[in-house]
Amino acid sequence: MKTQNQNEAGFIQRNISKFIVLIFILQPLMDMLSFFVEKIGTGYSITLLLRFGVLALTALVGFIASKRKKAYILFALAALFVLAGHVVACMKQEYLQPVDDIANYVRVIQMPLFAICFISFLRLGDQAYKAIEKGLIINFIIITVSIVLSVVTGTYGHTYVDNEIGVLGWFNTSNAQSAIMSMMAPLMTIFAYREKKYWLIALAVVASFAQLYFLGTRLAFLSMAVTLFGVAFTMLVRKEWNLKVLAIIGICFVICCGFIKQSPMYRNQTVYNQSMNDKQGDANVMMNMQDGKRSEEEWNRMSNYEKKQILSVIYEFYNTKFLCRRFGIDEVLDAYDYTYSIQEITATRHQKIIYCDLLMKEQDSVWSKMFGMELSRMTYAGNIYDVENDFHGVFYLYGYFGLIFFILFVGYFVYLILKVLIRDFKKYFTWEAAAFGMAFCIALIYAYNTAGVLRRPNSSFYLSVLLAVIYYLTTIRNYDTIEA
Numbered sequence: 001m002k003t004q005n006q007n008e009a010g011f012i013q014r015n016i017s018k019f020i021v022l023i024f025i026l027q028p029l030m031d032m033l034s035f036f037v038e039k040i041g042t043g044y045s046i047t048l049l050l051r052f053g054v055l056a057l058t059a060l061v062g063f064i065a066s067k068r069k070k071a072y073i074l075f076a077l078a079a080l081f082v083l084a085g086h087v088v089a090c091m092k093q094e095y096l097q098p099v100d101d102i103a104n105y106v107r108v109i110q111m112p113l114f115a116i117c118f119i120s121f122l123r124l125g126d127q128a129y130k131a132i133e134k135g136l137i138i139n140f141i142i143i144t145v146s147i148v149l150s151v152v153t154g155t156y157g158h159t160y161v162d163n164e165i166g167v168l169g170w171f172n173t174s175n176a177q178s179a180i181m182s183m184m185a186p187l188m189t190i191f192a193y194r195e196k197k198y199w200l201i202a203l204a205v206v207a208s209f210a211q212l213y214f215l216g217t218r219l220a221f222l223s224m225a226v227t228l229f230g231v232a233f234t235m236l237v238r239k240e241w242n243l244k245v246l247a248i249i250g251i252c253f254v255i256c257c258g259f260i261k262q263s264p265m266y267r268n269q270t271v272y273n274q275s276m277n278d279k280q281g282d283a284n285v286m287m288n289m290q291d292g293k294r295s296e297e298e299w300n301r302m303s304n305y306e307k308k309q310i311l312s313v314i315y316e317f318y319n320t321k322f323l324c325r326r327f328g329i330d331e332v333l334d335a336y337d338y339t340y341s342i343q344e345i346t347a348t349r350h351q352k353i354i355y356c357d358l359l360m361k362e363q364d365s366v367w368s369k370m371f372g373m374e375l376s377r378m379t380y381a382g383n384i385y386d387v388e389n390d391f392h393g394v395f396y397l398y399g400y401f402g403l404i405f406f407i408l409f410v411g412y413f414v415y416l417i418l419k420v421l422i423r424d425f426k427k428y429f430t431w432e433a434a435a436f437g438m439a440f441c442i443a444l445i446y447a448y449n450t451a452g453v454l455r456r457p458n459s460s461f462y463l464s465v466l467l468a469v470i471y472y473l474t475t476i477r478n479y480d481t482i483e484a
Contacts, residue, residue: 012065013124017131019061020121024135026054028142031177031458032170035157048103051457055110062117065124075116079109082402085371089399092367097376104375108394111460112409118468122476129472132465137191140184144207146170159216159264163271166216166264175388175452176459178215182223182446183439183462184208189227190234190435193245202248209252216264219449221256223442228253234434279342283314287340299340307338318346322381327358348388352378355385356396372398390447390454406454410444413467416474433473440466 012019034047063072083105090101121128147169150156159166159174171177185208192204208227212220228249235241260266287310299307308329315332316324323332335354336345344350359377360368373396378385387393395403417437420428443463447453453463 009065012061016065016121016124017127017134020118020128020131021135021138023054023058024132024139025142027458027461028139028146030054031172032146035170035172038172051110052103052106055106055113058117059113062120066120067123068120071116071119075112078405079113082371082398082405085367085401086398089365089367089371090374092365093363093374093377096374101375104397107457108397108455110457111454111464112406114461114464115409115467115471118465119471122468122472126477129469129477132469133191136184136187136465140188140208143169143181143184144211147211160268163268165268165271167211167214171458173452173456173458174215174217175446175450176456178212178217178220179443179446179450179452179456179459180462181208181211181215182220182442183459183466185212185223186227186230186438186442187435189231189249190431193231193242194431198244198248201245205249205252209256213256213259213263216268218265219442219446221260221265222445224253224256226438226442230434230438234429234431237429238431276343276346279318279346283340283342286314287311304333304338308333311338311340314340314342315345318342319383320345320351322383323351323355323358326355326380327362331358331361352385352387353389353392355380356387356392359385360396368399370399370401372396372402386451388451389449390451393451393455410467413440413470416470420474427479428474430473432469436466436469436473440470 030047030050033050034044037044037047059072063069066072083102086105087095087098087102090098095101118128118132122132147156147167150169151167155170157168157171158164159168159178166174168174168177188204188208189201192201195201205227209224212224228246231249232246235246256263311333312329315321315329315336320332320336332354335358339345356373356378359373363373375386375397378396387396391403391406394406398405439462443453443466446459447463453459
């Protein structure tokens with residue numbers, strides 16, 4: 001038995017580079033398959049099973065290859081503990097759709113499981129790290145080519161579907177795809193910089209910045225800025241100034257900013273702001289709050305009961321009407337602090353948080369607070385109220401224990417970064433460290449502001465890779481045998 005296990009581990013070690021590249025290539029292909037499956041209306045069962053199959057295969061290979069199987073056992077025990085508590089919490093409220101709910105849990109724990117597997121692969125040797133870099137570059141090329149083809153054929157999806165603004169390509173989830181490309185931008189830029197070929201640097205920057213520009217999210221523009229200033233900071237710290245490289249990145253960034261008023265991001269914001277202004281004007285008329293008939297000061301002096309008489313018609317007219325039907329007007333008004341700001345009332349992200357807050361308050365269960373609520377209960381009247389912020393989402397779905405589990409897991413890698421930089425900053429602050437560090441910071445920003453990283457299998461895969469590489473750069477890599 002021992003000899004068989006050794007043979008399996010040896011086979012995996014010899015072929016680990018091929019396996020890693022294969023797992024990478026499958027990621028954008030599965031995303032595009034999901035896009036076309038949705039277009040023809042056959043459902044996501046095929047792609048969901050495919051993703052679970054890839055996850056299971058990776059976990060199996062990682063477990064066989066690892067000499068530290070205790071890490072997998074500890075992870076499994078922690079994951080099962082959270083799942084068991086979550087199932088009990090859901091059963092106390094009547095479990096409506098246990099299969100879908102548990103399947104969603106598997107999607108969520110994909111991120112830490114993939115990270116542990118990739119750490120096992122990286123322990124097999126530097127060829128695994130080279131394969132990860134190769135996989136990232138191949139995926140960037142696949143995504144870029146697919147975007148171009150989708151535009152040429154006119155088959156691309158829009159970032160903002162309602163307004164038909166933005167170029168999403170053959171992908172379904174705008175926040176997740178924006179997160180992926182935002183993480184890719186600094187990685188591709190620095191990978192190209194190491195080659196010392198200016199045409200390659202220009203190609204990498206133009207390709208990544210162009211995709212971020214036409215995706216049209218605000219965080220996409222932030223990623224461009226992080227890439228520019230991150231590269232400049234790294235050059236400053238390492239005393240390796242290259243004005244031509246900075247000029248290439250800077251010019252691309254300035255062009256994107258110079259044409260910001262023509263960008264999908266600005267156009268969408270303009271449409272949104274105009275819509276909010278129009279709706280606020282209508283609401284002010286309904287509340288008799290313009291032309292001096294009722295001032296802001298007068299409004300603030302009114303009792304909540306008086307405000308309710310005025311606000312009820314507004315809250316039951318806009319999309320908060322579903323919250324009012326579900327929880328009652330009084331609970332909703334209290335949750336919104338009796339605001340009459342239409343922008344705040346109709347803000348989808350804020351509304352979803354309020355829905356889940358009220359749902360948890362309604363359940364009034366210690367189990368719900370500790371282990372979360374069932375996903376299907378976050379749907380009402382055809383509207384999905386699963387929140388659009390990853391850390392909030394993990395809390396509402398899996399409670400304090402689930403949130404602590406994720407924070408401790410991600411926090412461990414932050415600790416590793418700080419530990420080695422404090423120990424020997426010059427040694428560990430390499431160009432690779434800068435690239436993956438920038439991508440990691442961008443991923444955390446996306447996770448805090450959107451639901452596009454921790455709970456999306458496509459983008460959480462890349463966060464897993466970032467965490468594994470951070471572990472490699474801080475714990476595994478032998479810096480004495482490489483050029484700093």
